[in-house]
Structure formats: C-alpha cells, structure tokens
Amino acid sequence: MPLARRIPPGTRQPGGEPRRIRGTTARRRLAADRFGRWLVAAGGVGIIATILGILLFILIEVWPLFGGARVEPLAGVRDARLDPAALVIDEYRTHAVSLDRDGRVRIVDLERGVVDDELPLAGDVGAPDGPPTALAPVSGRPVVAGGFADGRVVVRTVSFAISFDDTGRRLVAPEVSAPTVLAAPGTEGRTVVRLAVAASPAGDELAVAAAWADGTLHVFHTTREENDFTGEVETSVEDRPLEPLAGGPPAALAVSARGERVLAATADGRLALYEAGDPRPSSVSGPGAPVTALTWLVGDRAAVVGRKDGAIEVWFPIRDRGETRSRIVFVRAFPPRDAPIAVLAPSLRNKGFVALDRGGGAGLYHSTSRRTLWRGEAGEAARTLVLAPRADGLLVGGSGQLALWRVDNPHPEISLGTLFGKVWYEGYPGPAWVWQSTGGTDDAEPKLSLVPLLVGTLKGTFYSLILAIPIGVLGAMYASQFMHPRLRNAVKPVVEIMAALPSVVLGFLAGLWLAPLIQRVFPGLLLTLVLVPLAVIAAGAVWHRLPARLRHRVPDGLEVVAFAAAIVAAMWLSFELSPWVESMVFGGSFPDWIHAVSGIPYDQRNAVIVGIAMGFAVIPIIFSVAEDAFSNVPRTLISGSLALGASRWQTVTRIVLPTASPGIFSAVMIGFGRAIGETMIVLMATGNTPIMSWFPFNGFRTLSANIAVEIPEAPYGGTLYRTLFFSALLLFALTFVINTVAEVVRQRLRGRYADL
C-alpha cells in the first residue's frame, strides 16, 4: 500500500512503559490490541513467506537446467571374440549387436553379459574371400554395413521385437535382417575402403555412401514406402555416382538418411559436400588437420568433424538467398582433446553427440548449447561407442569387451548462451535470437532464446504506457483539481469499474473487432490527435465569449459537460474524414503507405491495438492511484497558494503536482507492473509473433503470454517446462527490481516534499 501513511513502530507514551489502565474493559481492549498486532504481524510475515515460497519453488524448478550430465557404469560383457567396429543397442539397453572386425555380427545380451549368437555379415550371399575391407562406423541407427575386397557392400538392419510374458515382463528379441547386397557398376573387383551408413527413424529409408580404392564414390538410397490409404508397398534402390575427390579416396565419409547429402573428407582435411541432383561437390572447405571421424547430427542438417589434432568442430550446409546449392560452413568448435578423435556418434534425441579419442578419453557434447556435458575415461582398449536410442545409455566397445554406462542428461540444450546470446541454429544464415520451442518431429532443434520475449514484453509495456500515463495522470489531475465534486464522485467509480473488466474480454474485443476496425480507420485515429485538442481550445474560446450571466449559471467544474459535446463532434468528424485523409495523405491505403515508408509490413494485430486495449486495463489503475495522490495534497497548501495570488493553474502545476509527485510516481509504477505482467490481452490481441522489432504496426510475444501459450504442452520436468519457469523467474525479477527502484525513488521524493 504505497499511499498508506506509515506510523512509526513502537510509538510510546512519553515516560517509558504504556500506562496501565485499571478495569476489565481496558484489559479486554489491551488483549484485543495484542491480538490485533499479532494478527497483522502474522499476516505480513505470511505474505512475505508465501512470496519467498513461490520464489523458492520457481528456483527449485529452474535449478536442474544448468546441471551437467551424470554418466555411471551399468553393466559389462567380456568375450574374447568381440572386437567391435560398430555397435547397435536397443532402446531398453538390454541387447547389443556388435559388428566385429572379423566380419561377423554378434548379438550380445547385456543383462546376462553373454554373446547369444553370431553370424557372418555377408551371410549366404556368396561369401567373398576374407574379412571385410571396410566397416561403416556407428550411425546410432539399427543398421550395420561392411564392404569387401570384391567391391560389394553388404547391409543388414537390426530390429528388436518387443513382447510381454504373462507376468507383464518385457521381452526383447533382437533380429538381424537378411543381407542386402549393393553393387555399383564398374566397381567389381575393387576393394571397398570407406563406408558410411544412415537410416531414417522409421527404418523405411536407408542410405549408404561407399568409396573404393581407386577413389570411386557412390551413394545408395533404398526406400520402402507404404501408402497408408491404398496399402501399396513400394521399394526402390537408387544408386548415384559422385565425382571422385582430388587426392584419392576420402579419409572419412558421412551420409544423410535420405542420401541427399554426403560429406567426404579429403586427405588434407578439406570437407566436400555433395547434394542430390549433382555428382560434383557443391562446396569444398579450406584445408585443415586430417579428419579422423565424421558424422551427421540427428536431422542430417549439421555435421560434427573430429580431427587428428583432437579438434571437434560443427559444420553446417548453408543455402544462401537465391542459391540452389549449399556451402559447407564452419559454425563452432569445442575444446580440443589431447589425442586424435577416433569416433563420433550422434544422439537420436537431441543435437548432442559423444566423442572417443585414441587415448581412451570420452566426452558428451551438445551442439546448439556448445556445452561439454561430461568428460571421462573409457579405457585404453576402447575402440568405438554408441549412444542408446533414448540417449540414456552409452555403450563402449573395445577388443574383448563391451561396457554399458547409464547416462542422465536431462537438459543439454540449455546454457546462458542459448537463453540470452545469439545462437547459430541449423539452416540459419547466421547467429540469431530465436524463440521456436517445438517442432512436430524428434529431430527438431529447440530454439529457446528469451531475448525476443523480453523485447516483446518491454514493447507491449511501452506502447500501453505511452497511452495510459498521459491519460491516466492528466485525467486524475483534472478530476481532482478542476472537476465539480458531484461529477467527480460519479466519474471515479466509473473509471474504477473499467479496471474490473476481465482482460480476456478486452483481448477478445481487441483482436477480433478493434484490430480490423483500426486497420480501416487509422488515419482517423491520427486525426483525432489533432482535431480533439483543437475542438477543446475552440470550445474554451467560445465559452469565454459567452455572456457572463449564462456562464455563471453553470457551476464551476461542470463546463466539461458542454466541452464533451465538442470532443465527441471532433471525433466523429475525424472518423468521417478518415477515408479522405487516407486517400489524400497516405495514397489510398495507410497499411500500404506505412509498409512503403518503413519497409515493414503492417500487421493487423499490432502493438498499437495492444496499447489501446491494455490502456483500458492500465488507465483505471493509474487514474485511481494518481487521483488519491492529488486529493491528499493538504488543502492548506492550495489555499495558501491561491491566497498569495497564484492562479489555479499555477497552483496545480507548481504546488500540487510536485507535492503529489511521489504518489503519481507510484501510480505510474503500479501501472507499469500491471502492463508488464498482463497476459490475456497480449495473448489474444497480438499474433504472439516472437520478433525483435520496436515498430508500432507489428506484433510481439511477451514472456507472460508465452508461458500461457506453451505451459500446457510442456512435459512436466522437461527442458521447455523448466525454461518457462525460468522466464517466470525473469518476470518475477523484473517486477521485483522495478518495484524496488520505484519504492526507493518514491521515498526520496517524499523526503524532499515532506516539509511542505
């Protein structure tokens, strides 16, 4: 209660202890007094405790966002036959399939710690001589591939059949498909030297990139498509030759699940990007340290590159405006490791990946947030590793052993950098502040920058206050100092009732009725800014010239009723003239004119609409509190000023206004607090567009509206859920700081004018 007069605590009678009064009434009164004091204190402490409790709750919800990942050993398997080049693990982390360097596929039961079964990769398709000459590194997907000295490539997919026994226990049965042989014309008898494999999440698409000893490059793409409506199944294999790289076969390969993007590393560390529809690389990067590991992240829009000097880098294919082909661009680097990078394996749940170096060091990283979430030792013997499909496990394979680690990595995508800094997201031309929290797919990259929301919050507040402050404060000044008391007694409650209008109704009207209306008559609205003051001045002049006899019949302060007619007439005229002004000044259409002048399109649901609608919610608050402040200026001051010969206007501007300034300041600040936290009006009257622009004729998205829009879809305890809580904390902090500053300023002002 900013306006309540504060009574110094512990006011005592002079002479120490309060005087004891005899009699039962007095004692009862003392008891009631004590009870009252206790009740007020308890209420006050209760409120503070509740607010602190809310703050604590928000902090508890937000805290885990900034924690790292925990990785701990879970199970291990020892078997001398194992020597994995690639691994596949099921989503329940019960079974693994190991593609070993001897060319055999081994099925491992991780729970019992034994090798269940083994079979040759090539199967019975006419076994080529000797072990495979190239094995595809881990892709994260359930598919393995090997290439042989006779030029053939063999692919097998792995599936895990799930069933439940009578007790409800889940049974996982790994199945390895029959081998698919891929052969490209002209490669018979040439040794396959490098392979990469990828598959789509549903397993209906599969791509293999292969390189032969003479440098020949091919990409195979197989699809199996079932039309849901007709039930037809179509399978197809597409073989696309790629132009060989200069300087021999690639040092590393990566292919996207649809085969439309292949990344190949040259011996001198350049990256060549091949895209669908063209056998030549669309872009080749500059040279660097030799590439030792290469993979696409989930979604196939970003590649991670591991180099011999231990560097780990993220590269994007970027398509510039007006271009049909992409360039491969360096985006960000992670702290380098001490040994050459051996393996990079993507997470299938987020833009994270794991890295293993030749010294046995492992690490868990996240591309978007640039965070190193965990670093650890996988052991000297470690040769490869893979993240479980749910990114909750890490399977490390070395010669003669497999080790399963549990991964607890709840919020890898959040850092202060992603919340407040510019981030370069996949497919974007450069770093940007973006809020776009979800996509319909698992490989969508959440974009959780709070900066557009903060800008939106301040924009909404700004446009509502530039309307509400002048009207609210000047209205209060007029009502308290000039208006007839009878009229004032009617006006004040009416204005206060305005504050009781539900904001959802205001928002609804603003969005569906006001927005199209303003689009039509905005020039008229501008015209009112000119015509209404003119009309008032004109009415004043006319009033002045009326015979005194007539004027004195109207009580002081009721002239306004006569003026109201002039104001209404001026407004009517403004809107009547609107089409005329629009065609004369704005060339026929104001939205087109403003678009042409500013280069920013006019949006029907814009900041001006919100300013007007939110003004409705904020004006009554500012008016009411400011009116109290004006009314509380001591009459003696005013009488003194008038008695000394000052006019009423001089008294109001030089005496009343400064004295009431602390209260007016509070009024503005309370209005500010209301505007900054307002949800429903902005939710409904703007398009909730998270843009970064202060232009008055487009929309915005505020922190509060964003919470309202997104909290129902945010899974409990998830990253979005906690990020929304973080934005609530931000809102809390924002209002807290503003209120504190306001209170300090108010006390200063009050101190200055206290002597009056």
Place this chain on the structure above:
Amino acid sequence: MTTRWLTTILILAGALVPTGSAALAQAMKVDADVPTYHATRSVAGSLNSVGSDTMNNLMTLWAEGFRRVHPSVKVQIEGKGSSTAPPALISGTAQLGPMSRRMKAAEIDAFEKKFGYKPLEIRAAVDALAVYVNKDNPIERLTIEQVDAIFSKTRKCGATQPIDRWGQLGLTGSWAGKPISLYGRNSASGTYGYFKKHALCKGDFKDTVKEQPGSASVVQGVTEDLYGIGYSGVGYRTSGVKAVALSKDGKEFHGVEPESVYSGKYPLARFLYIYVNRPPNQPLDPLTREFLRYVLSRAGQEVVIKDGYLPLHAKLVARELAKLD
C-alpha cells in the same frame, strides 16, 4: 481455463458461419463394409479426453452419439492441442488422448517410463490440412515449395527466395504489392507440427506467423484479413475462406477433394489418432473399448463426415478394430 472459454467462443463464432464443408458431407459416404455399432455390454462411468483442438468438435460429436446408446456415460472433452494429450494420459487425467499427429518418440518415452509399455495408437479419421486464403483472394493454387517460401524462414523445401508479397505468387493489379499476412497455430498443436514437417520440410516458421490458439481462430483471422493466409484442418473450413489446391512437384495440383486425399495425391493428408493406455496382455478398459468401437463404426464414421473430415476405409477400420481385442 480462460483459453478454454475462449476456444468455446471461437467455436461458437465458427459455428454461426455456414460451413462450406456441408457440400463435402453430401458427396461422401461411409464404406459399406464398415460395421454398424452394437453395444456388446452396457457401460457406465465417465470418460475424459484431453488433446487435439483439431479434433475438439469431432470428439464432442462422437461423445454425443455414444451417449445416445449409453446415456449413463459422462464424457468430458478438453482440446488445447495435441501436445497436451501425452501428459494427460501419463498422469491418468484422461483415458482418451486425441492427437492430430503421431506421438513423438520423446512423448512415448515419457509414457513408457511411467507404465513400462507403449501407448496404443488408434487411427480414427482422415484429415486434410488445408491452406486457406480469404474468399476474395484470386489465388487458386500453390506448390509446397511456395507454401514453404511463404511460411518459412529456412526454406528447406528448396525455394531460393522468400515470398512476402502476393505479387510474387503471380497476382497482379492492386494485389501485387500487398504484403502476405500469416496466420498459424500455436506450437502445442499437432497441426503446427505436421505443417512444419510436411509443408516446411522440417524447417522453421517465420517469426511473423501470428499464432492462434485454435483452428477456428485461424480461419477467423483469414476471414477478417483480406491479405491473410493460414492453415488448419479441413473440418474448420467456412464460407469466408478458400482452400487452395496444392502440389508437391509443381505439375499436378490437387484440391482437398476426397479422391485426391485417399489416393495420397493431396500433399497434406494425415490421420487423426486417439491414443489410449492399454497394458499388454490385458483387455482394454470396457468403457474406453466401447467408445473406440463406436468411433470405428458406421455411425462413428458418419460423424466424421458430418464434421467435415474424411472417414476411414473398411480395411483400415478392420485393422484398427483388431487392435482393440
């Protein structure tokens, strides 16, 4: 709860406008082989449904029809977006989770973490996502590449230039210089996710897309805004808007007619799903089972047509019914 109230208002507002889908409804008939509904047992109790806004009217109509057979059953329906269905199924506040897109792997994970098995997915109807423009807009057809260039800032479908004026789509005269005003759904919506995946090739929306809390308010927005364009399920089509014909390859254009949807030629056709919680090797809760049997019956599929969506084929109905046993 205010948003729910709002949705109700918007639905009412939408209902007042004569629906263009009535014409569609007359032309359509449910496959003769779809079984009629017989109550196998009488059921009572209450059913809660939380999820898709696209399916809000559909669920309400199904509930009405179901209650005509089983009057003692109470059905409560809340539709704020498909993404609200998985949390409701997990917490047990709903038995039915209508969704206009398939569950994402992360959502299935969360469900499985609680129950140990995956939710049961039932395909309940066919929807075609329509791209709407104002009824006075002369544009008739768009390619997916153009739709992507209009709505997306990443243009992953391949367009080289963003499209922000109607002139870039070949409109002439006073339309040529007018900026395109974009309307879309909020991110909780399955329609938002589906559109992002299939019409934007998994790209990102422009920041200037005005996010609306429901399908009806997207249509409302485009009705009021002469230069607007928006997307929502075909069931929300009104006389104030026009659905444009779409093409994947720029050669063959297909409108939202049933033939092109069923043949798979209309590029934005999808299923509408109902997710339920069914423990393995155990029968489905009788009330839920009866409701789903009703949905997958002749009467239930006629309701689908009435609401402006497309019914399932007999073959699909049989496949979905088999999942219930």
